[in-house]
Amino acid sequence: DARVTQTPRHKVTEMGQEVTMRCQPILGHNTVFWYRQTMMQGLELLAYFRNRAPLDDSGMPKDRFSAEMPDATLATLKIQPSEPRDSAVYFCASGWATQETQYFGPGTRLLVL
Amino acid sequence: QQQVKQSPQSLIVQKGGISIINCAYENTAFDYFPWYQQFPGKGPALLIAIRPDVSEKKEGRFTISFNKSAKQFSLHIMDSQPGDSATYFCAASTQQGGSEKLVFGKGTKLTVNP
Numbered sequence: 001d002a003r004v005t006q007t008p009r010h011k012v013t014e015m016g017q018e019v020t021m022r023c024q025p026i027l028g029h030n031t032v033f034w035y036r037q038t039m040m041q042g043l044e045l046l047a048y049f050r051n052r053a054p055l056d057d058s059g060m061p062k063d064r065f066s067a068e069m070p071d072a073t074l075a076t077l078k079i080q081p082s083e084p085r086d087s088a089v090y091f092c093a094s095g096w097a098t099q100e101t102q103y104f105g106p107g108t109r110l111l112v113l
Numbered sequence: 114q115q116q117v118k119q120s121p122q123s124l125i126v127q128k129g130g131i132s133i134i135n136c137a138y139e140n141t142a143f144d145y146f147p148w149y150q151q152f153p154g155k156g157p158a159l160l161i162a163i164r165p166d167v168s169e170k171k172e173g174r175f176t177i178s179f180n181k182s183a184k185q186f187s188l189h190i191m192d193s194q195p196g197d198s199a200t201y202f203c204a205a206s207t208q209q210g211g212s213e214k215l216v217f218g219k220g221t222k223l224t225v226n227p
Contacts, residue, residue, distance in 0.1 A: 004156075033215075043157070043202060043217040056214060091156050099145040099206055099213060104156030 002026045004105035006092050012111045018080040021108045023092030024073055032075045033093040033102060034060075034067055043091075049075065050097075082112045117205050119218025126225050132190040134221045136203035139184065143205040147215070148177065148188050151200045160201070161188075193225045 005024045013019055025032050033048040047057035052069040060067065064083070069075045079086055089109050093102040118137045126132045136146075147162035163170045163177040163186065170177045176189040190197055203218040 042219040045214050045216075048214075059214075093156070097213065099208065101147075101159045101162075102215065104158065106154075107156055 004092055004094050004103050006090075006105040006108050008108060009106060010109045010111075012113065013082055014113050015083055016081040017112075018078065019082045019086075019110060019112075021077045021090055021092075021110075023075040023077075023094075023105060025075060025092070025094030026103055027073070029094035029096060029103070031095050031097055032069060033095075034075070034077050035091040035093065035104075037089045037091060037107070038087075046077070046090075082110075084112045086110060087112050117203055117216050117218040119203050119221060121221060122219070123222045124224070126193045126223065128193065128195060128225055128227050130193050130225075132188075132193045132197070132223055132225070134188045134201055134203070134223070135185065136187065136205075136218050137183075137185045138205050140205070140207065141184070142207040142209045144208065145206045146177070146179065146186050147204050148175075149202045149204065149217075151202065151220075153199075157202060190223075193223075195225045195227050198223055198225050 007022045031050045034046040035043050037043050046060040047067040048055055049069050066078045089107040091104050091107045093104045095102045120135050148160045149157035150160045151157040161172050161175050163179050165181050168179050174191045179186045200220045200222045202220045204215050206215045
């Protein structure tokens with residue numbers, strides 16, 4: 001049963017600390033998405049990659065957020081330095097293209113104190 | 114123009130009833146309209162999707178109705194069951210402009226009472 005995995009599932013950290021979230025997309029999928037979910041803003045696309053190349057990161061605060069795909073089996077989202085307003089659930093999703101099914105991971109619930 | 118407006122924010126339905134969730138959009142370039150279902154503590158999962166060349170798509174108890182001229186689409190859940198209690202998100206995307214972002218509505222929390 002292929003699925004997207006994300007680590008850690010929960011993270012509590014203090015303001016100013018670096019946070020790294022990891023995602024393993026479904027084997028064979030060539031597109032990876034990072035979303036942030038909050039009560040106020042809902043689901044927002046932060047960035048997405050196709051064949052490991054970044055296609056759109058316009059939804060991501062560039063000064064503190066960075067997203068990479070070191071290889072086809074790993075995507076990372078880093079926040080440095082973290083701020084309380086970054087508290088949210090971060091989802092990774094993978095698929096073949098935006099207009100095909102996106103398979104979401106279970107999310108990383110981040111709390112920045 | 115990139116927004117998708119979803120209503121209602123929450124919905125309570127009795128078991129066996131019909132649940133209806135509505136979405137509206139402005140960008141006429143949108144050409145793919147999926148609905149995602151999310152249970153607490155889980156990631157969203159694709160429920161059903163439609164493209165604007167058809168006005169309706171049905172999969173089991175779930176139906177999408179699409180009105181291109183009104184720029185609206187809706188999800189109907191027939192014979193709603195307690196297991197359908199979840200948050201539902203409509204979304205839209207276009208392949209024009211080089212970015213294929215999926216834009217989500219704010220979500221509707223559905224509660225189906227037994």
